[in-house]
Amino acid sequence: MCPRPSGGFARAGGAEPGRRARRDNGAVTVDAGWSLVVPLKPLPLAKTRLTAGAAVRAELALAFAVDTVSAALACRAVRDVTVVTDDPAAGAALAALGARIVADTPADGLNAALAHGAAAVRARRPGAPVAALNADLPALRPAELAVALAAAPEAGRGFLADADGVGTTLLTAAPGADLAPAFGGASRARHRASGAVELTPAGVESVRRDVDTRANLDAALALGVGPRTAAAVRTSAASPG
Numbered sequence: 479m480c481p482r483p484s485g486g487f488a489r490a491g492g493a494e495p496g497r498r499a500r501r502d503n504g505a506v507t508v509d510a511g512w513s514l515v516v517p518l519k520p521l522p523l524a525k526t527r528l529t530a531g532a533a534v535r536a537e538l539a540l541a542f543a544v545d546t547v548s549a550a551l552a553c554r555a556v557r558d559v560t561v562v563t564d565d566p567a568a569g570a571a572l573a574a575l576g577a578r579i580v581a582d583t584p585a586d587g588l589n590a591a592l593a594h595g596a597a598a599v600r601a602r603r604p605g606a607p608v609a610a611l612n613a614d615l616p617a618l619r620p621a622e623l624a625v626a627l628a629a630a631p632e633a634g635r636g637f638l639a640d641a642d643g644v645g646t647t648l649l650t651a652a653p654g655a656d657l658a659p660a661f662g663g664a665s666r667a668r669h670r671a672s673g674a675v676e677l678t679p680a681g682v683e684s685v686r687r688d689v690d691t692r693a694n695l696d697a698a699l700a701l702g703v704g705p706r707t708a709a710a711v712r713t714s715a716a717s718p719g
């Protein structure tokens with residue numbers, strides 16, 4: 479794997495040709511370029527499986543989200559990123575990166591948040607290809623995300639299993655398809671049973687590497703995490719939490 483650039487990501491490839499391409503498939507005008515929906519819990523409630531004090535957990539959860547959204551925005555296949563969150567500090571930090579923030583209201587769990595975010599995207603851009611991406615992918619690399627999105631089916635839904643092979647980190651819905659998210663726990667089997675196609679591209683470890691536990695974080699550190707997470711991990715190592 480290539481070394482991670484030290485100062486964040488620049489969007490590679492210049493003019494993002496997919497962004498302006500439009501075609502008509504009959505039922506819906508297809509508007510190229512993925513709109514991502516990223517869910518993020520209120521930080522004080524997030525990442526409870528990390529054995530750390532509340533302040534450290536909140537900082538790590540924010541750092542993971544900042545690095546995930548930065549990498550997503552730098553991906554040439556991505557047109558825009560919508561974060562669904564009720565956390566004001568996280569919302570401000572992620573809006574400053576260029577994400578659109580949608581309130582998680584009425585707060586009704588992860589899948590309701592994702593459906594709400596996808597509806598907000600399609601209200602503005604009915605022909606958008608939409609994908610849900612977890613906010614806990616601190617090693618995410620733009621080029622690997624582009625490979626995963628390129629593997630998505632042109633009709634219907636696709637999903638990428640997490641690194642542990644149990645959950646899901648990415649769920650795609652082509653123009654005209656409902657996202658119908660079924661995240662949480664053993665969502666790989668649930669997404670497969672729902673008719674979504676499992677995506678199996680090679681070389682997308684950073685897209686699969688979600689972080690719930692300390693062991694997951696060590697695995698992400700081995701892949702190479704983004705700068706905000708690297709700093710948060712350094713700070714947490716030096717603090718009692």
Ligand SMILES: Nc1nc2c(ncn2[C@@H]2O[C@H](COP(=O)(O)OP(=O)(O)OP(=O)(O)O)[C@@H](O)[C@H]2O)c(=O)[nH]1
Pocket residue numbers: 517518519523524525526527528562563564582586587588591612613614690
């Ligand atoms: N907006 C929103 N995001 C959520 C909600 N529940 C989970 N998420 C986000 O969904 C993604 C996957 O959730 P989990 O991996 O279970 O994250 P978590 O709940 O912080 O972690 P645990 O406390 O270990 O369960 C993370 O980006 C969460 O922040 C919710 O009710 N609303």
Ligand SMILES: C=C(OP(=O)(O)O)C(=O)O
Pocket residue numbers: 640644645646647660661662663664665666688690
């Ligand atoms: C939300 C999910 O994962 P986890 O809670 O394991 O991060 C999932 O994989 O659907």
